Amino acid sequence: MEFFLPPPPPFLALPGEPPVPWDRWLESFSTYLTAVGLADSPDQRLRALLLHNLGTEGQRVFRTLGAGTTYADGVAKLAAHFAAPQSVILRRVVFRQRRQQPGESVHHYVTDLRGLASFCKFGTMEDEFIRDQLAEHTNNPRIREKLIMSSDDLTLAKAVELAFQMESAAELASRLAPHLPHLKRVWCGWTVFHCHCCWIQGLHAPC
Numbered sequence: 138m139e140f141f142l143p144p145p146p147p148f149l150a151l152p153g154e155p156p157v158p159w160d161r162w163l164e165s166f167s168t169y170l171t172a173v174g175l176a177d178s179p180d181q182r183l184r185a186l187l188l189h190n191l192g193t194e195g196q197r198v199f200r201t202l203g204a205g206t207t208y209a210d211g212v213a214k215l216a217a218h219f220a221a222p223q224s225v226i227l228r229r230v231v232f233r234q235r236r237q238q239p240g241e242s243v244h245h246y247v248t249d250l251r252g253l254a255s256f257c258k259f260g261t262m263e264d265e266f267i268r269d270q271l272a273e274h275t276n277n278p279r280i281r282e283k284l285i286m287s288s289d290d291l292t293l294a295k296a297v298e299l300a301f302q303m304e305s306a307a308e309l310a311s312r313l314a315p316h317l318p319h320l321k322r323v324w325c326g327w328t329v330f331h332c333h334c335c336w337i338q339g340l341h342a343p344c
Contacts, residue, residue: 144169147192152255155195159219163212166190183208191215197252228256232266236274243280243300247271247293264293271296279303 145165149155155162166187170176175186187208191199202214232253237246250267259266268291272284280300284291287299 142169142173144190147190147195149195149198150192152194152252154256155219159216163216180208184211187211194252197249201249201253223256225256225258228253228258232257233270235270237271237276239276241276243271243275243297243304246275247297268293268296271300275300277304277307279307 145162148162184207188196188199202218205211205214235250235253250270254263254267272281275281280303283299284296
């Protein structure tokens with residue numbers, strides 16, 4: 138008689154510390170793969186199963202780490218990241234080094250910063266640190282200028298709203314640009330015409 142064997146709980150569903158240490162979770166996950174006959178699956182399927190079972194926040198961390206294209210690479214990078222507790226200093230260094238990547242949306246960037254900040258123990262200053270990081274490391278110079286020139290009471294929510302509006306406007310302008318009419322220049326000989334009376338060039342001679 139066949140029965141359904143559920144996978145282990147997601148490793149990291151929400152930002153914060155994992156509820157179960159990485160090595161214990163990986164052991165449970167490996168046991169599950171063996172029990173359901175998937176341990177010998179092709180590498181890409183194993184990687185997909187791992188990614189699926191990491192949970193929403195675990196998947197974000199996986200992408201942030203650039204965890205390779207193979208199952209073994211993914212496991213190794215996740216182990217290095219989660220196996221031992223990281224100091225707050227290191228967490229903050231990682232946070233400060235996070236820049237908005239080309240093509241990355243403001244929403245995705247700020248969401249990722251929020252996840253990284255959750256390990257940094259910023260306390261009540263967390264929103265301000267995220268706001269400043271957005272202003273300093275956005276990939277759009279116009280957004281950077283706008284945020285830097287704003288008043289000190291600019292909230293993170295308002296900063297994100299401004300950045301999103303400018304990002305949307307830039308994307309719209311980019312889409313419309315190929316459809317704008319192009320004006321064709323026509324040479325006009327009158328621009329070099331000299332009046333034989335006053336020798337003034339052009340069409341606006343006083344005589």
